[in-house]
Amino acid sequence: MNPFHAAKSQNFxxxxxxxFITQPAVSAQIKGLEEACNLVFFKKRGRRVYLTEEGKILFKHACKIFEYARELENIVNDLQQLKIGVLRLGTTKTYARYFMPFMISTFHEKHPDIKIQLNEGSSLEMTYSLLEFKNEVAVIAKAEDHPEVQFIPFSREEVIVIAPVNHPLAVKKSVSLQELAREPLIMKEAGSGTRKRVLELFAKAGQTPNILMETGNTEFIKQLVQRGDGVAFLVKEAVLTEVQEKKLAVLPIREKQLFLDVSVAYLKNQHLSPPAKAFIQILDQIKPGDLTLKGIGSLMAKMLVNRNKNLNVS
Amino acid sequence: MNPFHAAKSQNFxxxxxxxFITQPAVSAQIKGLEEACNLVFFKKRGRRVYLTEEGKILFKHACKIFEYARELENIVNDLQQLKIGVLRLGTTKTYARYFMPFMISTFHEKHPDIKIQLNEGSSLEMTYSLLEFKNEVAVIAKAEDHPEVQFIPFSREEVIVIAPVNHPLAVKKSVSLQELAREPLIMKEAGSGTRKRVLELFAKAGQTPNILMETGNTEFIKQLVQRGDGVAFLVKEAVLTEVQEKKLAVLPIREKQLFLDVSVAYLKNQHLSPPAKAFIQILDQIKPGDLTLKGIGSLMAKMLVNRNKNLNVS
DNA sequence: TGTTTTATATAAGATCAATTTATGATAACC
DNA sequence: GGTTATCATAAATTGATCTTATATAAAACA
Incomplete structure (x- = not known):
């Protein structure tokens, strides 16, 4: 099995x-070791060789090294075969809440041994987290382009305007940006992809939005809007339930629909770990429609079952 | 400290x-490893290198190997410095009882970490135990010469004849072998050094001893003689107490005193382990007189204190 | 007892792996 | 924008390891 073990069979x-080497090679190796240690590990008697006491002691301990070497080989195999590994994934709170569960569950189903570390922040923060090697992949909007970051769009999400149910504009057939600019706006924080698109929209229309408040917390925004503190632009998916339950009204924008591209982002010209590669590959296979709440319905049960195995979402 | 550790310092x-090698050597090593594993362990960004997830995992496990390698070095050092090791020592029951305690105690005092395995048997058996590698050193009488065994005499013990205190010959001024040959003799077993000398003695005198019984057990012989079953030849040292206490009588042999050489025996042309070498060296330093019961008196206390540390006498 | 077989040691030459030297590319620093 | 620091690469060198061939010695056998 290993040099020592073989030699221990009392036969060089x-x-x-x-x-798979010649006998003189074995003799030379052992001679070299003995000279290096200034000890004798084998004694010859007749045509047999025996381990000396020192040899036995050294052998016993040397075995552990070979054991670990074998273990290392296993680890390398496991790394190749995605039996061990970590996927460090960045995303936004909103995506984590509305899109990620299905993606992660699908990934986890295919690679049950890979640990998943999910980090949240704004799209921009997550872009930088890639550059800082904090995450390897991010599911975010392209809040800012960066020459070293590759963005692969895989889903186009509609951004809508929400208002309190009793809002005067809610009854109108269409609302212009000019009208919206007068309303107090609960805006997503700096670095948000949605925010970027919204600001672009106002700028293009020559309007300046009346930003009442900024926050990264989508749930908080919904609460404020519901209480009548203002209106907000949010990804449709995130307010689906509240709209259906008539807790929030959707203001129909006069201008054409506003969309937000959700992308997988990772560093260009940088090696991707096997888990990261596998994750991106899975995203390629998932049809965008499956990601929405509609698609999730039938998969809810499965997710709940698989969730807490070695799925270290932190 | 080790290749990986160094490389982990984010700087090849x-x-x-x-x-103490050049940078291209490090680069080559890592490249080789990565290619062999079909994995990437380092990623470069700017002028720094970072461990990938795979690199971190492999590194964590590889450290254990280097830990063990360091431990192995320590073991080799300890073997050289007699910090660990086993002394496999053969001797006879009688020597174990009367001479060995002092020798072992002296050895153990000088090399407290060496374990001692003491095996007992007749001198001949112990000679063969050397040839079978069961023991490395033996403290025995030369019961039989052997071309491969080196005997180094280090003590000359007097052999005396003991008899029951009321034995008719005990009152005589000197007893001839002829007279002794008529007495029932409790003889040491085959392979005994004493037996060999006694038989030689009778043979030289043209007499045939009247052997009543053979046994390897010296204490048993003393018991039998005390009970009046016969006379026996034994090493003086072994019957000192009984003679002083007048439980046994000593028959004065007419012929010149009978002596038995106690030797250290070990294999010629065979490497001796450091513990064995150290033991023989200590025997060289001990004056024969110290070995007897007389010499032991003052050392008794010390022996008793040191006895049960890692002194595995089996 | 001598001959054959089996096993290790040794020496010289060949092979292969690892290292060095020299140089190029690239990003950070001033 | 030039300089510095760092890693990559290629070719040459070195050194270690292996092989071939042979010697030696003990066990097996006849």
Missing amino acids: TQAAKEL | TQAAKEL
Whole structure:
């Protein structure tokens, strides 16, 4: 099995065969070791060799090294075969809440041994987290372009304007940006992809939005709007339930629909770990429609079952 | 400290310095490893290198190997410095009882970490135990010469004849072998050094001893003689107490005193382990007189204190 | 007892792996 | 924008390891 083990079979020639080398090579190796240690590990008697006491002691301990070497090989195999590994994934709170569960569950189903570390922040923060090697992949909007970051869009999400149910504009057939600019706006924080698109929209229309408040917390925004503190632009998916339950009204914008591209982002010209590669590959296979709440319905049960195995979402 | 550790310092050049090799050597090593594993362990960004997730995992496990390698070095050092090791020592029951305690105690005092395995048997059996590698050193009488065994005499013990205190010959001024040959003799077993000398003695005198019984057990012989079952030849040292206490009588042999050489025996042309070498060296330093019961008196206390540390006498 | 077989040691030459030297590319620093 | 620091690469060198061939010695056998 290993040099020592073979030699221990009280036969250098046999050891040589097992190691696919010649007998003099074994003799030389052992001689070298003995000289290096200034100790004798084998004694010869007749045509047999025996381990000395020192040899036995050294052998016993040396075995552990070979054990670990074998273990290391297993680890390398496991790394190749996605049996061990970590996927460090960045995303936004909103995506984590509305799109990620399905993606992660699908990934986890296919690679149940890979640990998943999910980090949240604004799209921009997550873009930088890639550059800082904090995350390897991010599911975010392109809040800012960066020459070293590759964005692969995989889903186009509609951004809508929400208002309190009793809002005067809610009854109108269409609302202009000019009208919206007068309303107090609960805006997503700096670095948000949605915010970027919204600001672009106002700028293009020559309007300046009346930003009442900024926050990264989508749930908080919904609460404020519901209480009548203002209106807000949010991804449709995130307010679906509240709209259906008539807790929030959707203001129909006069201008054409506003969309937000959700992308997988990762560093250009940088090696991707096997888990990261596998994750991106899975995203390629998932049809965008499956990501929405509609698609999730039938998969809810599965997700709940698989959730807490080695799925270290932190 | 080790290749990986150094490389982990996010700097191949630094690693190379620590390893006393050049930077391209480090690069080549890592490239080789990565290619062999079909994995990427380092990623470069700017002028720094970072461990990938896979690199971190492999590194964590590889450290254990280097830990063990360091431990192995310590073991080799300890073997050289007699910090660990086993002394496999053969001797006879009688010597174990009367001479060995002092020798072992002296050895143990000088090399407290060496374990001692004491095996007992007749002198001849112990001679063969050397040839079978069961023991490395033996403290025995030369019961039989052997071309491969080196005997180094270090003590000359007097052999005396003991008889029951009321034995008719006990009152005589001197007893001839002829007279002794008529007495029932409790003889030491085959392979005994004493037996060999006694038989030689009778043979030289043209007499045939009247052997009543053979046994290897010296204490048993003393019991039998005390009970009046016969006379026996034994090493003086072994019957000192009983003679002083007048439980046994000593028959004065007419012929010149009979002596038995106690030797250290070990294999010629065979490497001796450091513990065995150290033991023989200590025997060289001990004056024969110290070995007897007389010499032991003052050392009794010390022996008793030191006895049960890692002194595995089996 | 001598001959054959089996096993290790040794020496010289060949092979292969690892290292160095020299140089190029690239990003950070001033 | 030039300089510095760092890693990559290629070719040459070195050194270690292996092989081939042979010697030696003990066990097996006849």
